[in-house]
Amino acid sequence: MALSVREYRARIKSTESMKKITRAMELIAASRIIKAQQRAQAAAPYANELTRAVSALATFSNVDHALTTEPVDPKRAAVLIVTSDRGLAGAYSSNVLKEAERLIEKLKEEGKDVDVYMSGRKGEAYFKFRQRPVVRTWSGFSDQPTYDKAAEMGEVLINAFIADEADGESQDVSPVDEVHVVYTRFRSMLSQEPVAVRMLPLEVVEGTEPPAADDLLPLYEFEPSAEEVLDSLLPRYVVSRVFFALLQSAASELAARQKAMKSATDNADELIKKYTRIANQARQAGITQEISEIVGGVNALADANAGRD
């Protein structure tokens, strides 16, 4: 017998309280994930309308804008990595980081320097531990991102992208020639996959399928002018894509956390069962030993008494 019954009982107790915590986290994640999905759905109309407007513009005017032109010789790339603020979500953050590392490796092979922008404390800690520089970090909203945060991030990235044409290394922006985003796409409750997409320069997607003949885009009039509309439309488009990435990541994070906490709860159940068995065994062994001691004592007494008679 390795340990006493009391020690097993203590282990069962602590496992039980851990199980309570993981169970609570599982339930919280499960309820938040619905909200996160609703938020993602609620944001869809805006993104759709914006995409329509951008493709309308792309069709009827010569899209020739700073945000859409390919730099001739890209030297520097920015990578925005969307991770979570808290752990306990299984491999969620490390999957994103792995994907990001792959992308960074690829960019470096293409001869580009990489600036890392980070969202979420987990990624921040990862880079800090490895003493690698991060240009800018944001954190504190990974499971419920707001549009304002996305706007802030989008603005920083756009400024970094535009800056190279202006004056090189100025103030506190480090100019880049392209911007990539690594986030986790939410496919279903069971599957989330990290993806890396290039955000800037923009490739204007004119719908996934070509419009049918009778579904041609109308001939828009632009007010005040196509250029000015484009000027204010494109940054918003970028921000809306960032927002989309954040929302998807939030839903994925919660789904991953729910899954991780569910298996933690199951494991706790298993452990409790195992410990209960061992504890019972130990208790039984104790009883058996006591009985055999008593019987041995009685026998010894009887023998002694018999000898005296």
Add this chain to the structure above:
Amino acid sequence: MATDKLLQVELVAADRLVWSGQATMVIARTTEGDVGILPDHSPLLSMVIEGVVDVQTAEGETWVAAVDAGFLSVADNRVSILSERAEMSHEIDLEKARQDLERAKASGEQDDAAQEAVRRAEARVRAVERAS
């Protein structure tokens, strides 16, 4: 109004669909001035500035919303107003909106962000006042 055509209107904020439904007229403030849109308006893509949007619904009601800078697109009797933030007048707390306006004005800053804040606050107050 003689036509029985209606506009299909959508007022969309970045994080939600604020209102959608049928309307007979939409009035919005663009960079070029106020525009009124009636059914069969020619396709238009325009920039909206912080202000108030009036919509007369098919049921003859009028509602007002405060919007931020954004876009207005009209095509085939479909009107969509895109704005990063949009609120219907009944969702706005008038007292709070007034306080925000006071504060925005009192800050006395002259940069673009401050002026934008003032315009936004004004739009919200105006939306409520117009609706009541």
